[in-house]
Amino acid sequence: MKKRLRKKYRVGEFRELCFEFSFEYKGDVESPECEQFLHAFVSECVEANGLSCEGNLTNDACNVIAKAEDPRTTNEQQRLAVKTWLEGRSDVEVKSFGELTDAWYD
Numbered sequence: 001m002k003k004r005l006r007k008k009y010r011v012g013e014f015r016e017l018c019f020e021f022s023f024e025y026k027g028d029v030e031s032p033e034c035e036q037f038l039h040a041f042v043s044e045c046v047e048a049n050g051l052s053c054e055g056n057l058t059n060d061a062c063n064v065i066a067k068a069e070d071p072r073t074t075n076e077q078q079r080l081a082v083k084t085w086l087e088g089r090s091d092v093e094v095k096s097f098g099e100l101t102d103a104w105y106d
Contacts, residue, residue: 016071016103022095045085
């Protein structure tokens with residue numbers, strides 16, 4: 001496959017990786033403490049590891065998809081850093097934590 005097509009279809013060296021995870025915040029999601037937790041999560045965990053993420057937070061769980069700012073460079077060390085950070089928090093229960101997967105085809 002030619003380079004132009006590999007880039008168009010995001011395969012080969014243009015493959016984009018991401019990982020999914022979910023956790024439950026043990027407190028009230030409407031509280032100022034939850035807002036502080038989310039701020040710390042974004043600044044200390046996500047951005048500090050060169051990642052970006054999107055997801056949603058409900059009373060039941062927070063479901064997140066994370067990838068590197070350049071998705072072709074997402075790696076296992078970043079995934080483990082996020083998992084370790086979340087597991088080190090007493091106000092969070094990790095529900096699931098996925099492996100690195102192809103963002104477009106898995």
